Amino acid sequence: MLATLAGLAAAIWAFGSIGFANVLGAAMRLGPFAFLLYCAVSVAVFAILGGAWLASSPGERASRLGAFTWARMLREAVADLLPFSQIGGIVIGTRWLMQSGVAAARVYSSLVVDLTTEMAAQLIFTIFGLAMMASLLMEASVAASLRPMILGGTGIMAAVAVLFFLAQRPAMLLAEKISGHFLPPAATVAVAGLREELGAAYARRGHVLIAFILNLAGWIGTALGAWLVLACMGVPVSGWSVLSIESLIYTIRSIAFILPGAIGAQEAGYALAAPLFGIPVEAALALSLVKRGRDIAIGLPTLIVWQALEGRRIWKRRFAADRADIG
Secondary structure: OHHHHHHHHHHHHHHHHHOHHHHHHHHHOOOHHHHHHHHHHHHHHHHHHHHHHHHOOOOOOHHHHHHHHHHHHHHHHHHHHOOOHHHHHHHHHHHHHHHOOOOHHHHHHHHHHHHHHHHHHHHHHHHHHHHHHHHHHHHOHHHHOOHHHHHHHHHHHHHHHHHHHHHHHHHHHHHHHHHHHHOOHHHHHHHHHHHHHHHHHHHOHHHHHHHHHHHHHHHHHHHHHHHHHHHHOOOOOOHHHHHHHHHHHHHHHHHOOOOHHHOOHHHHHHHHHHHHHOOOHHHHHHHHHHHHHHHHHHHHHHHHHHHHHHHHHHHHHHHHHHHHHHO
């Protein structure tokens, strides 16, 4: 709760420093058609990310792309719009896949592979952004304040990605041994099944590579969407510059993972980084505002449909139980 309030305070500071009316005026230049186009691009990115998750799941048919895409959309909607942060989104997304008929061990193993390849892709994306910003960081005094944040965030991402990968199999073996001593046999079998699924997933190196490429394409797709928004607002900026600034913003978002939707961190990042690329601060904050609007436009219907499906599932279960009692 305190973290969320701090994030809101940072967002208010960012908008207040330039004037909310100026930011809103810049955002209104986008127009409804361009906003819908941006939402369509974002949905296409979700399909790419769903494909990455599917590629991480050995044995699942390509026809399950819709289920994995929907689970990926649920992950983001819950993380962006509900006070659960990224962890809550992952829990809901994996639960949906299991309810869709994917075995629990396969869901969790594919999630581990997907998160690993996603972090690796983001690391490449961030390193590219740092390379593009290198000359600016040497010359611009404003950028000096961002150097610790960027380098520290990249270092944390690299360390987490490496440790996450190296610890996966030892952690599974340790969990299997612990469960064998303290948990029922069924739990031990479940952990062993997860370890086997994880090994099978990594054994399919071609699919792991596909997952990495698709996750990298997803990161690039988000940057292209941001470039589209700025272009439609009449802000002249190159695609390379947008790739750089978006890599910085998503590095900041990764550090602020505890905040729902990285509220405040994203806005502060845009306010500080925009001048480095010649982007007016009000335009950068307008881009952030449009992203929040996109999150609501896609995420809110996603959550409503999810709740409707959950309600129908519960109703069917109760109806079946009542019929069994009558019979």
